[in-house]
Amino acid sequence: MTWFSRSLSGPRSERSPASRGARNVLASVAALGACALALGMAPKSIMPSTPGDSMAPKPASGAPILVGHYGSLTGPEATFGQSTSEGIRLAFKEINAAGGIDGRPIELREYDTKGEPKEATLAVTRLIKSDKVVAVLGEVASGLSLAGGPVCQEAGVPMISPSSTNVRVTKVGDMIFRVCFIDPFQGSACAKFATGELKAKTAAMLYDQKAPYSVDLAKEFKRAFKKLGGDVVIEQTYTGGDGDFTTQLTSIRARKPDVLFVPGYYTDVGNIALQARKLGITCPMLGGDGWDSEKLAEVAGKAIEGSFYSNHYAPDQPDEQVQTFIAKYKADYKGKTPDGLAALGYDAAMILADSMKRAGSLDGKKLRDAIAATKDFKGVTGVITIDANRDAVKSAVIVEMKGSPLGPKYRATVTP
């Protein structure tokens, strides 16, 4: 230390001329250090640790309550995370404007997962251990919820996934909830709609035998359809990516079903619809939210008109709450129409806020119990009740492909 200060203090050093430059470097380091020290003092006083993107609390004052969100804000599924984030922000903005939770505003802390499990684990660890959030919202993709879930479970912080539909997600532990329905429910919703609205007596099924999603939906549809007095007259399978479905469709045509249930992804459904109409199958087709893409109408065109699929929400639903949500969302996000993920993000945030109010405490256990006790919560995506498996029991909407331009239009709401 003495040498260090001596070398800084001037030319008394007896080092060789070659090392003079070094002294200057050391001096600059020290000077920089001093600057940083001065600056470093500042943050503590003038900069409270607000993150870059905090909600601005207006009417609600007092110490903010930190809530975390992890989502894929960049990467291949960036739209998932961004839509969800917009829904959550809108919800917290409304809550804060209405006085927050007992006068305390909710502040959102948000981290990107890039769609990778490693990032999801680190993001949730950071939210809980470093930011000390009271609850966590996220993720959309089930694989990432399965990575983040155990961290929340271990730390005793409740997590609500807005839109992970895989059954495993909430089985991680008693701290993990979701506000969307799980995959098999869509099968029974479609069966209910087919027997009720469409008065179908017989049904045919054509599903992707390699995709667990498709198999689950088909199984549940068959069970529910039979229970409601219908009969599944023929079952055919395909493998995702097959181009030709004529063999299966020819056998289906022979049995003349009232409806054709195709719980696949839009990539295959377009081709199936085209070939079915070509073969003269005129009955309506039914499917799950795997159909939900603009590409479907592009590929199938007229062939898909008059077919139905189940979804989480429909923007043209004649429901006052839905329309208010859409109007507010459009006002906040430059006229953008919210998609299903935004609506689910909004509902997840609203249920969390509602539970915080009911819990009367931000303790993980009490908050958990309050979320678990959610009953008949009127959300944008339906009336939500949390069941014993911490899954949401709620209604699905059935949309019809029609109109010009061809697109999904609201047809019915199916309650469980």
Added chain:
Amino acid sequence: MSALTDLIPAHRPSLAQSLFAGVVVPSLCAIGVGTLMQFGVGPVLGDYWTSVGVQVGIAVMLAVSLNIVNGFTGQFSIGHAGFFAIGAYIGAGVSYYGALLIWNDASAMAHGAPLVWNNSKSWLFGAGEWLMIGGAILGACVAAAFGYIVGLPSLRLRGDYLAIVTLGFGEIVRVLLQQTRPQVFDGAELREMSAGELVIPPLGGATGFSSIPKYANLWWVWLFVAVVVFFAYRVKVSSTGRALLSIREDEIAARAMGVNITKYKVRAFVLAAALAGIAGALYAHSGNVLQPRDAGFQRSFDCIIFVVLGGLGSISGAALAAVALSIMTEALRGPEPILENWIALLILTAVISIVAAILRAVGNRGWRITLLMAVTPLSILLLGLASKFFTDATGINLADYRMVVYALLLIVVMLVRPNGLFGLTEIWEYFGPERAKKPPTTPPTASQAAAAAPTEGSRP
């Protein structure tokens, strides 16, 4: 090269001496490193930075292992994540299904206490943790076998063509993993499965492999980091390492001097694959869900960035780049942790500056690089402040652009230092008494390396 030749002993050591120097000392060092990280560094870092530390260790292992192929041998492999994923899935499969069969329960809490001494069930290592180690060794062996298979085509291929083969390998692994059967969550169900059903292993398919017990803590990960780094260093200074370097500098000259090109290329692939397999197995146990995507191009590319940035051929350079970049991606999430720790960063700057000053006083040439290290925490702090003010002033969150920063950094390094920050030089070679005006840190030219290799190590 002079630094390398100094390390070659004048006479053959006895078996006992080799065992002591090659096994006992490094094992003790590795245990020391693990213990230091777990009980010294871990508690200081806190939970969040501890889990970052685990991921950093895995990144270091990946960087050091890829360095054997891309750095020492100069073969451009962009399928390293394939080996990583093989190790990860095998490691996860062994410990998850092993625990399910033995105890009907695969949770980490039941059969492996992550180094909790006062846990009544296991006072040091739970049985589950030994399953993880067994899985890691098996994963390394299988990955090495695949390394042999991928190494063979490199008989005839060079440069771009080899890169395409390795890229193809990574993609094949990814697609094969997508086709595996759904994961089994019940021990009884697993026992009832017939052998035919297990031909395609139940590794989760496109959904991913979840619920893997979380055994990998700082202790295990950094123990293996020490082992991998030591191993890679011994390869570098061995006759094999010199043969690899000669292939990298000039393949034709190396062949002319009697180096068996095929043998050494394949050997490099096998070694790198085995080490990547270990990294993968530990990654699987660090609380993550495995997805087929882990074998994809993105992760391979991350490894290449570490090696290219740190120095093609420099173990410590690649390791340092892995540490710096892994921490950077986390730090760029937001400046709060940096600003909260400003005192620690300033103290770190001061301490390293003092060390640099002392080194200079005693005439050690390492002082320059030490001074460079002193600037690092300071610049981290200044960067944190800058990003804070930038975000406050413009409302733009820099975290959204962290991948752009990454890519820019790579471009700049490639323009300024095509050999990477450290080239072939190890960081510790900067230390030691000042011998010459011009420190011998420049990498050897092609002819020098080719000439040096056969005389020193054409035949092991």
